[in-house]
Structure formats: structure tokens, C-alpha cells
Amino acid sequence: MITFVATATHQYAIRDVLETRTHPLHSRIVILSYNEFVASRRLPQSTYVFTDLERLSVADRKLVDARIEAFGQACPDCRMLNLPMRIGTRLDIMRRLHESGINKFRMLPITTDPETFRYPVFLRCDDDHEGPKSDLLHSSKELRDAIAALPRDDRQNSRFVVTEYVDARNANGFHEKRSYTRVGSRLFPSALDQSKAWVCKGEYTDPATVPIPDRELAFLKSDMDEAALRAAFSAAGIEYGRADYALVDGRPQIFEINTNPWIEPPEQVPGEARAGAEHIVSAWLEAVSELADEASGTSNAWREIPCAAGRLPRGLSRRSAAHAVLRGLRQLHNETRAFRWLRRLRLM
Numbered sequence: 001m002i003t004f005v006a007t008a009t010h011q012y013a014i015r016d017v018l019e020t021r022t023h024p025l026h027s028r029i030v031i032l033s034y035n036e037f038v039a040s041r042r043l044p045q046s047t048y049v050f051t052d053l054e055r056l057s058v059a060d061r062k063l064v065d066a067r068i069e070a071f072g073q074a075c076p077d078c079r080m081l082n083l084p085m086r087i088g089t090r091l092d093i094m095r096r097l098h099e100s101g102i103n104k105f106r107m108l109p110i111t112t113d114p115e116t117f118r119y120p121v122f123l124r125c126d127d128d129h130e131g132p133k134s135d136l137l138h139s140s141k142e143l144r145d146a147i148a149a150l151p152r153d154d155r156q157n158s159r160f161v162v163t164e165y166v167d168a169r170n171a172n173g174f175h176e177k178r179s180y181t182r183v184g185s186r187l188f189p190s191a192l193d194q195s196k197a198w199v200c201k202g203e204y205t206d207p208a209t210v211p212i213p214d215r216e217l218a219f220l221k222s223d224m225d226e227a228a229l230r231a232a233f234s235a236a237g238i239e240y241g242r243a244d245y246a247l248v249d250g251r252p253q254i255f256e257i258n259t260n261p262w263i264e265p266p267e268q269v270p271g272e273a274r275a276g277a278e279h280i281v282s283a284w285l286e287a288v289s290e291l292a293d294e295a296s297g298t299s300n301a302w303r304e305i306p307c308a309a310g311r312l313p314r315g316l317s318r319r320s321a322a323h324a325v326l327r328g329l330r331q332l333h334n335e336t337r338a339f340r341w342l343r344r345l346r347l348m
Helices: 012-018 034-039 058-074 090-099 140-148 152-156 213-220 226-236 271-294 318-328 332-344
Strands: 002-006 029-033 042-044 047-050 107-109 121-125 160-164 175-183 186-195 240-248 251-258 302-304
Touching: 002 012, 002 034, 002 271, 012 029, 012 271, 012 332, 029 034, 029 332, 034 058, 047 058, 047 271, 090 107, 090 160, 090 226, 090 251, 121 140, 175 226, 175 271, 186 213, 186 226, 186 240, 186 271, 213 271, 226 240, 226 251, 318 332
Parallel strands: 002 029, 002 047
Antiparallel strands: 042 302, 107 160, 121 160, 175 186, 175 240, 240 251
């Protein structure tokens, strides 16, 4: 069995696929919020995958780390992927990728001397996935002015970081982004996008996106770049997530590694992109099933874990109420099946 731990408001990243189709993982998956992981007196005996690490505050990380230590002592045979204390922040990840020689560019705190950067650069947040927070800045003066324009709290708490720009244009002159996903020991391609704009998000509604469904599908079915991406995940210390990158002079440059990638249901994408989306979902389900096969514990094995902190979350929504009932009955391993039926009945 596998227990995914994610922030309460971003569990859709895995729920959307698990709750909308038939697959072999029903009754083998538990999904907990970090609040539940920290506050629950009893926890499933299973393999744990900690996701959404970028969104954990410093205070949250301390509570989670303490709970992980207690859980590890109570269940030493339980495997844990993406330990927050080992991975650290996005800045820590990007520093390791640069120091290991994988990335030529750097991401550094906004307190860094502006004279030390290779320009152009841009600002972004350390704790979200919304992309750049500035245009390209071409000099130390432009960088100083952009930092000075930030809200005072953002400057003081160092939520913003500075990233050196990578020219990721392909042979056709479009900005290109590729992705690889890791689930335990398995890696597989999970996107190939191109855009007229330097910010290439790959969103179908973005007018700058230039669709390449046939080329993307060929990439998804290949093992292109796998060795280099395996090295990148290893350097970052991340065992579950999606790396977004570009080939620059034939060498992968990692933009970020998202520890809570959205597995997009194929029915939500345009028809010409559906074959690619189906391939990604199949690869993810196969990889997670393999991880579940390797996991210790059964669907009804729960353990008393000391050092529970805080109170279990309460909510008034249908989802939170149903989740609380299943949690009380120790039936969270059946939640994805239950919510699949509730979605089909339009009750969720």
C-alpha cells in the first residue's frame, strides 16, 4: 500500500486521475494532508510519498520532520520517499543541481549581490508553481529596481529568488520545455511543449503555445534523456516528482523539479493531445502500481505512532465529511473508489 501526503488544497494533482477511472490501485492508496499526518494518532503501515514540499512553511517542516522521525522508529521497515529534511527548499534543490555540474545557470536569494549574476535574470517565488514574477531583467540596476518594487514583507522573508535565464529555443525558434517524471525507481517522459514566449508552460489555453502532438507522442514513447534526468533526480535527492527542463547545446538544464506534479486526466485535454495524455497516465499508473507492489503492509494495517501534534482537520464540505468518516472507520484505502462513484453521481 502507498500513502501520499500532500497539502490539503493541492491533492487534486493525484486525485483527479485516481478518482475518475478504473485502475488496479483502488484499495491500495491512502491520501493524507500534512495536518492529518502530523495529528493522527494512528497511521497506515505502508510506503509513504511526501509531495508538495515547496509549499511547506518552515514551521510546517519542523512538525513534519518530527513526525517522520517518530514514524520511522515505530515502523522501521516502512519506506519513505521525498523526506523533506533531506530535500530542503527549492533553493537547496537548485543549488545541488548547479554544484553537481548538471545546471550551468543558478537560482539564488534576492539578497545576493546583483553584480554576481549572469544576465538576463528574472524573479520568481520560492514556494509556488506560477512561473516568473518579473520580465527579463538585463542589468544589475534593473534587478535592484525590481527587488525594490517588491512588497516589503516579500523582501524581508526572502520568498522571492533570482534565476539566471536559459535560452531554450529549439531549431524552429520556439522556446521548448520537456518533462520527465520519477516514481521510485521508474522514470518516464511526461511532456514536450513549445511556445512563442520565453515562459513555456505548455498550457493548451495559452495562445503562445505551439502544439506538436505527434512529436510529443514520439518523445513520450522514447527513453531520450533518461540517463541525464536520472542523474538530475539523484543529485536533487527527489524520488517522486516531475523535472521540467530544456536541452541547451545538447545538455539538459533543469528549470525545476515539482514534487507534486498534476497527472492530467486525458478527457480534459484537446482531442489532438489525448493520445499523449493517455500515455502519461498509463505510465504513471504502472509506475505507482509497481511501487505499491514493493510496499510493505496491507490495506487494514495501521500503527500507533507517538508524538501526534495538533488537532485533526475538520471541514464542512462533502469531501471533507466523507473523508473524515472513512478515516474514522480506517477505510481510507477505499477512498478513491468511493469518490469515483460520488463523482459519477455528480455528488462531488
